[in-house]
Every structure is written in structure tokens, then in C-alpha cells.
Amino acid sequence: MTAHEPKSRFFKANVKAALADANIQHAMRSTGPNFVGKRAKARDAMPEFDALRDRARDVKNHVLANLPLYLERYEAKVRDAGGHVHWCETPDQANRKVLEICRRVNAKKVNKGKTMVSEETGLNDFLSENGITPVETDLGEYIIQLRGETPSHIIAPAVHVTVPEIDKLFRDTHTHLPRDRDLTELSSMLAEARTILRQKYFEAEVGVTGANMLIAETGQSVIVTNEGNGDLSQSLPRVHIVLATLEKIVPTLDDAATVLRVLARSATGQEMSVYTTFSSGPRRAEDPDGPEEYHVILLDNGRSNMVGSEFEEMLRCIRCGACMNHCPVYQAVGGHAYGWVYPGPMGAVLTPSLIGVEEGGQLPNASTFCGRCEEVCPMRIPLPRMMRSWRAKEFEKRLTPTAARYGLGVWAFFAARPGLYRAATRAAMAVLGRLGRAKGGFAALPLAGGWTAHRDFPAPEGGTFMAQWAAKRGGR
Known part of the structure; x- marks a missing residue:
């Protein structure tokens, strides 16, 4: 599946496949609790964490209320520093702008730091189709690129891949190395990937990165990583392209610092990511390194339509992944089941916002409405409401x-008629009580296969709540 070909309408079929995949189930059980525990520890170690969340939320709300102002201010600062800003409405326009820049400098290879926006546009496939080789330099992204897959998590893209699968992948792909080499330790796998990627940094003419934030006050882009690949992807090539979306703007450096303090703690439980890099344009005469050219491609792709809508608050998202780390549905099925770039609760809101409810409408139904996603979101996005x-x-x-639809219509008919509703629930309780006495009895219920095929429900205890309440009050 390529990133720019949504498969969200096949969510139910994708879920069945994910639940039957032993490797995915093992990977999700192994990694999910780790993220949850680290975030909780980081939160408890910072008494002012909730106050910082409020400040970060307010920063983004202010930006969204004044988005044209800050976008224009950011563009002016980038141009003052010698950079170029390109405005693109659609993914195709963004891809073609990247290709235009690459062809102008005769680029044959492009190194990529982590950028979810390039997954949204399908940049890798587009470049490959036009004779340019993209190389993912984030380790997780590199692994799934070799597997021909898309990310299953926005901060841990290869979270669904097991260690034995990586071992086999490296042996099958890195064929210039001895087949019988020792890859039993994770450190040996990391060393092998590092050696191979290190050489590729010196071969690329263009580097493409995403941006965690764009600072209007200074014209800088900010990228956070734990591997340093973002730094090398933007400082070594001749040309650096930042591919970002409109809502990544923050007004000031102080505002960026506020967001950074909640980002790493929410994502990985770190006080700060290992590398936090600010890019401010092409290399100046006194700079020891950096690109000769600096381009920022600002993609809309439906964001402008979200501003002022009931889904505007989704644009506060800083892509920390906390919502999916705490989501029981995501933890059961993984990210690929969601069928597009953004999985989990944030994807259940963002996907239909960007590609339409006709394509992504099944995803909002993939929720227990337990509320954990909203509880842990550093930007306090009301995901269940949306x-x-x-x-x-x-x-x-x-x-x-x-x-x-028929079932809801029947329920609405009875709910609007209290007397009929009470009579119907009493009758239903009697039927369920009889069915519940026999093991597997509930399987005979029509239209209930999804609830009864894999579990036995207990028989109802006594009468309905309303009947018990009326009896307790003496029939009043």
C-alpha cells in the first residue's frame, strides 16, 4: 500500500487481518505498555506538566485564530535569510515542486529525515517513478522502506516489525555482507544500519526533512529526532527542502520551547529528544556547514477547510503519538489497519477531515470512547467529541x-415512547435471561455475531435498572 492511496474504507477487513497476524499481536503487546509507563513517569516528575499543556494549547489556539498573519511573517523571515517558500494546495503540487528542485540541481539521490507529510503526499513513490532514489535515514523508516511498507506509528514507524523479521530483512537486503554474520544482538543490527546509512549521507544531492514546528518570529524550522539523521539530512546535501503543513507555525521561540517541553514527555517519556535542531536558511559565509539552498514547501491539503470548523482543534496536534499509545483499539490492531498515514484516535479524526468521510468514515467508529486519548493529549484535543x-x-x-441505521431507528422509536420502552426492555430481559442459561445461547441472537462469536455473555442479573429503581422507591 502506498501512502497516497487511502485504504481506510477497508478498515474492518484490515482489522481481521491484523488480529490474525501473530507478529503484529506480539509486537503490539511488547511495545504499548512501554510507551505508557514512560509517559506516566515523565508526567509525575514534572508537577507543572498540566499547566504547560494549557500553555501549549493556548499557543496553538492563538496561531489558528491568526494563521494568515503568522504564515506571512514566517515567509518574510525565511526570505530575509536567503531561503525560498513555496505554497502548495495539493499533494501533487508539493511532489512536483520537490521534483522541480531536484531536477534543477541534477539530483539522483534524496536523503529523507522523518516527515509524515511526505507519507501524506506519497513522495517516495513519486520520486522513484521519476528516476530519483529516495533513502529513508530514520532507522524505523529505513526498515519499512526495505519492506515496502508504510509507517504503522507516527513516532515508531516499524513498531509492528519483530527482531527476527529485521534480522532476515537485513540478511536478504545487505547481500554484500557475509550471510552468516552475527546479528543476534540489537547493537549489531544498529551498527550495520548505521554503517550503510552513513555512506548514503555523502551521496545525496538533496535532503528532505519534515518540521515539528515553524517559528514565525525567526523563520526557523525545528525538527526533533533521537538518531541525529535529521541533522545530517539537512546539513550535508547541497539542497535542504523542508516539507511541512500550515498548522506547524508557532509565533515565537518561547512558544516553541513550551511545545517542546510537552512533546518529548508525551511521545517517549524523555525530558527532551536527543536532537532538537533549528534550521534558519542556507549556509552563510562564516558557517562551517549547511546547504547552499534552503526551500520550505508549505502544504495545505485540506487544512484551510478545517480552520473555523468543528474540527479546527485537531490542527493543534503535534504528532506525539500519545493518543495511540493509550488507545485500546490501536493497541489491538496496530497502525496499518487504519489504511492511511495517520492511525489511532488522531487518525480517526484527521483522516476523514483530509480525505473525506466517504473514504475515512469507518475510523471514528473504531473507538471505545474510554477517553484516554483526550486525557493524555498534550494539546488537550477533544478527540472523542470529534x-x-x-x-x-x-x-x-x-x-x-x-x-x-435500522437498529438506531427502532431504538429511537421506542426511546420516544417511555411506556413502550419499559415494556420492550422487560420483554428483552426475559428473553436474554432464558438464552443466558445455556452456554452459547446468545449466539442465536440475530445481528449479534460480532458481539457473541468470540465470547460468552453472562446472563442478565434480575430486572432492568428502571424496574429495580421503581421497586426500591415503592413503585413511585
């Missing part, structure tokens, strides 16, 4: 299954 909104829009467009 998922409910997308469910309502899906229903309004008659995209929900006929059985579900």
Missing part, C-alpha cells in the same frame, strides 16, 4: 450499514 461528530456526519450521509 469522533462522535464524524459518526454523526457518516450517519447523515447514509454511509453507515443498513442494519445499523
